[in-house]
Amino acid sequence: MLVLDSVARSLHAAQQQQQQRQQQQNAVIDACIVLNHVLPEDTARxxxxxxxxxxCDGGANRLREAFPEADVDVIIGDMDSAEExxxxxxxSLGQQRGRPCEVVRLPHDQDSTDLQKALAHMDTSDVQGRPTVVVLGALGGRLDHTLQHLNIGLQHVDRTxxxxxxxxxxxxxxxxxxxxLRIxxxxxxxxxxxxxxxAPVRATTTGLVWNLQPTAELELKWGALISTSNLVQPDTDTLTFHTNNPVLWTIERSPVVAA
Incomplete structure (x- = not known):
């Protein structure tokens, strides 16, 4: 009987975990922007x-190669890398499904990136507050590209x-x-x-193993202290941050989801 109870509890826990993942997968985001770099394995979700x-431009190639059944609403760029x-x-897929795919061909502009072009094209007039935009293919590869994408995140931090x-x-x-932030x-x-x-950041945090408190000695800045390899406290479901300047936050993905 004890063995059966243990199995039942394990099955119930597994079902709850599956339901949580399904709810997360069904969560709505305002937009997903796909760039021309390696995409996550679970891009489809x-x-x-x-x-x-x-x-964005060559991002269309990435999608056609790995996710050819994807619904794409807009292909935008100077089309120097997107294949016809x-x-x-x-x-064609959009016409078949009654969900037209708009093609926006722009002149070559050395001063703006594909991501900036996509953000400028987005219509978020009906979104209350800051729209949530997931960007795929922005990290990894050339370091200057990655830094530029994060810089765009900084440029848009107050509105997107x-x-x-x-x-x-x-x-x-x-x-x-x-x-x-909810974990x-x-x-x-x-x-x-x-x-x-x-800029240098003074931060107060909760929910981390090594929480930050603003003191004269504790200021995050390049050339001095930056907070890496911190940990979320076990069983914590909410993190809070109070900072005097924008700050870059990064957290690892669960290997189960990323696999």
Missing amino acids: FLAAAQTVIA ASIEHFV RLVFVSDECFTEVLPAGETE QPGEEGRACGLVPFA
């Missing part, structure tokens, strides 16, 4: 949850929540002031970091 899917076969594929997703982590720029069970791991990006 972010595409399905997004109200709008935007492929990829563009035609998603235009940009969440950069890779197989390894979730990363975003938190605005100055108060921020509360997603089965979605996020414990290892995390809080990194100054534009």
Whole structure:
């Protein structure tokens, strides 16, 4: 009987975990922007949850190769890397499904990136507060590209929540002031970091193993202290941050989800 009870409890726990993951997968995000770099293995779940899917130039190739059945609402860029076969594929697919794929061909502009073009094209007039935009293919690869994408997160921090997703982590720029983040069970791991990006940061945090308190000696800044390899406290479901300047937050993804 004890063995049966143990099995029943294990099955119940597994069912609850599966339900939590399904709820997370069904969560709606305002937009998903796909860039021309390696995409997370579970890209399909972010595409399905997004109200709008935007492929930036060569991002259309990435989607056609790995997720050819994806619904793509917009393909945008100067099309120096997008293959015509990829563009035609998603235009045709949109026509078949009654969900048109808009193709926006822009002149080459050395002063703006594909991500900036996509954000400028987005219509968020009906979104209350800061729209949530998941960006895929922004991390890894060339360091200058990664830094530019994070810089765009900083530029938009007060009006758009940009969440950069890779197989390894979730990363975003938190605005100055108060921020509360909910930990997603089965979605996020414990290892995390809080990194100054534009200016020195004085931060107060809760929910971390090594919480930060603003003191004369404790200021996050390059060339001195940055908070890496911190951990979320076990059984914590909410983190709070109070900072005087925007700060880069990153947390590892659960290997189960990223696999």
